Amino acid sequence: MYLHPILEGLEHCFSLFYPNLCLVCESKKPTRGEIICFSCQHKLPKTDFHLDPENALIERFWGRLPLHAATSLFYFIKGGRAQQLIHQLKYNHKPAVGMRFGQTYGSILKDSPLFQSVDCIIPVPLHPRKQHQRGYNQSETFARGLSMSMGKPHYPHALERLTFTQTQTRKNRIERMNNVMEAFRLRSGKALEGKHVLLVDDVVTTGATLEACGMQLLSVENLTLSLATIGFASG
Template identity: 45%
Template sequence: MKIKNTIATFLNDFLNLFYPRLCEACSNYLFKNEDTICTKCLFDLPKTDFHLNKNNPVSILFWGRVNISYAASYYTFSKGSQFQKLIHKLKYHNKKEIGIALGRHFGESLKKSEFFKDIDVIIPVPLHTKKEKIRGYNQAEMVAIGLGTAMQKPIAIKNLVRLIHTESQTKKNKLERWQNVDNIFDLLEPSSLINKHILLVDDVVTTGSTLEACAHALLKAEGAKVSIATLAYA
């Protein structure tokens, strides 16, 4: 075993000469114990600690709109920030590992929160099959994979579906965002979520319209509870 580990270390060091492992945030070299994002950049990213406070800004966003048990975002999002660059890479530059890595760190924090201890299943906000085919993957699913790994919870990716391909939400106002996603999500097997506490996952929450529409669909399952976790709050 010791010989195998030595050989593996040698091969990794050799490959790093030609394909160096760089931090996706700052482009500096990663140490052996670092993955995707270096320790310094992880420390510098603007954490919210919303998962420790039930009445945080993300939870308040859904008051009077849909019955959400708890909601939290791990980071704050601002234009031009280092974090925005990470999200851009995740969504548009095939950097799936960013979503998984940040989701894993988020999951380690959620495990310490009393509000998220009884989660039964994790469900990412789905992309329409047309959009997912173009992008190659669903970025929310990558975040869910990281969360599921850290929290040791199952992930369901085929139950909640997006029925209609819609325009991007980026340049729409609050009303337009809601109209753009109204009634476009549905559950294929509501019975599989009866009495389950569902963690609904996305990369960034802005107005909450997409998450609200998803939550309404998930709450069709008898006795289901829905909580929300996003990487960032804009």
């Protein structure tokens, strides 16, 4: 079919946000305005952690970070649907995944007693060089979606990442831990005094990155800290 170049450009823009095929199964068509198909939407493994104040995510931070609340949208299982979704977000240039799921989850969290008092949202930052390579910060896209539906500001530059870590395979666990603890710096602490901050990331595994960012934030006077991630890798 012939399309005028302008229309072709519009079609291209539209398909960046609303793909022709579901971003999870890559076979069925999503309904207009969605990025995944109806069937995948229902099969994504939701945690419902926001309904449980003592869930497996908050337990992971016991003795490490004093948290008000913590939640993840999906269980992240190797080879599963949530992994496919996060792969699209991180490696396949699909920032719309973070935005869309941020918006959806934010509309749930804003009515949840555990998250109602959140004042602002801060994403785990990427090193500027990494962000330049990827074109965006995947955690920031999630933060932005949450911010839109929760009606709270998000501050993508509140934390900064100081080290550019390509690969850490040669370091042992303790060295890696020390590395990550020193990797972040808080830029604007004063404005966060007395606030309830929701720190967000794409996936939580060991929790070392969120712990390092959380420690920086908790250096601010009277700051209350909560966490939200898209994926939760258990075990």
